Amino acid sequence: NAGVTQTPKFQVLKTGQSMTLQCAQDMNHNSMYWYRQDPGMGLRLIYYSASEGTTDKGEVPNGYNVSRLNKREFSLRLESAAPSQTSVYFCASIRTTQDEQFFGPGTRLTVL
Amino acid sequence: QKEVEQNSGPLSVPEGAIASLNCTYSDRVSQSFFWYRQYSGKSPELIMSIYSNGDKEDGRFTAQLNKASQYVSLLIRDSQPSDSATYLCAVSPQWRSSGGYQKVTFGTGTKLQVIP
Numbered sequence: 402n403a404g405v406t407q408t409p410k411f412q413v414l415k416t417g418q419s420m421t422l423q424c425a426q427d428m429n430h431n432s433m434y435w436y437r438q439d440p441g442m443g444l445r446l447i448y449y450s451a452s453e454g455t456t457d458k459g460e461v462p463n464g465y466n467v468s469r470l471n472k473r474e475f476s477l478r479l480e481s482a483a484p485s486q487t488s489v490y491f492c493a494s495i496r497t498t499q500d501e502q503f504f505g506p507g508t509r510l511t512v513l
Numbered sequence: 514q515k516e517v518e519q520n521s522g523p524l525s526v527p528e529g530a531i532a533s534l535n536c537t538y539s540d541r542v543s544q545s546f547f548w549y550r551q552y553s554g555k556s557p558e559l560i561m562s563i564y565s566n567g568d569k570e571d572g573r574f575t576a577q578l579n580k581a582s583q584y585v586s587l588l589i590r591d592s593q594p595s596d597s598a599t600y601l602c603a604v605s606p607q608w609r610s611s612g613g614y615q616k617v618t619f620g621t622g623t624k625l626q627v628i629p
Contacts, residue, residue: 432615441521443621444557444601491556495615501547502617504556 402427405505407492413511414482422477422508424492432495433475434459434502435467437488444491450475482512516540517604517620525626532589534623536602539583545605546578548587551622552598561587592627599624 405426414420426433435447446459450469464486466478479486492505518537526532534548545564549557563569563576563585575588585604589596599622605615 441621443517444619501559501562502615504558507556 404428405492405494405503407490407505407508409508410506411509413513414479415513416483418482419478419480420482420510421479422490422492422510423474424476424505425474426492426494426503426505427473428494428496428503429472430494430496430503431472433469434493434495435465435475435477436491436493437461437486438491438507439488447477447490479510482510484512486510487512515620516618517602519600519602519620519623521621522624523626524623525628526592528592528594528627528629530592532592532596532625532627534587534589534600534602534625536585536587536604536620537583538585538602538604538618540604540606540618541580541583542606543580543583543604546576546585547603547605547617548574548576548585549601549603549619550598551601557601589625592625594627594629597625597627 408423431452434449436444438444445461447465448467450456453472456467468476490508493502495502516539548561550560551557561576563578566578569576573590577586601622602620603617605617
């Protein structure tokens with residue numbers, strides 16, 4: 402099992418450009434999450450998907466959109482990137498009956 | 514007041530010593546507590562979870578929970594240089610999630626340095 406995979410690993414954007422971060426899990430988990438991690442701020446939830454076909458906002462959703470394509474895949478889209486979105490983005494998934502979250506390797510995004 | 518507070522460190526301990534990492538939380542209804550380890554440039558990985566007051570041991574790691582004091586700690590015995598990482602405390606108000614949204618609040622982490 403690959404666990405949780407994310408692409409790309411690194412990305413540099415110019416202000417105003419758009420991009421989609423991809424996440425996939427092969428653990429048959431129902432719930433998936435997108436976090437961003439910034440120095441001194443900890444992990445902050447952007448969006449989550451409790452189950453296939455549903456998505457909801459987290460703590461910091463502004464400037465982002467998500468799509469739960471199927472049970473395996475959960476993508477995060479930046480429509481018009483801003484320097485404030487420079488961060489490390491982690492995707493995570495959770496087993497339905499356990500509370501431990503499994504994280505992907507992260508995407509390091511820089512917006513110039 | 515932050516929901517989950519940790520000393521950012523760095524906490525420096527000599528190899529072989531006990532490292533003690535502390536975390537306080539503000540939500541009294543919290544039920545589930547986690548410790549994640551995050552190496553520099555890597556993603557968090559779960560090392561301990563605890564749900565009841567008292568101690569829980571797993572190898573060199575012991576998690577301690579005191580709900581009355583709203584305090585959770587992680588002890589690492591016989592610390593090794595490979596333990597050098599940032600340790601994230603995470604708290605959830607839910608017992609066992611049956612699916613759906615698991616609200617988890619993360620602390621900002623404590624950086625541990627184990628000196629050879």
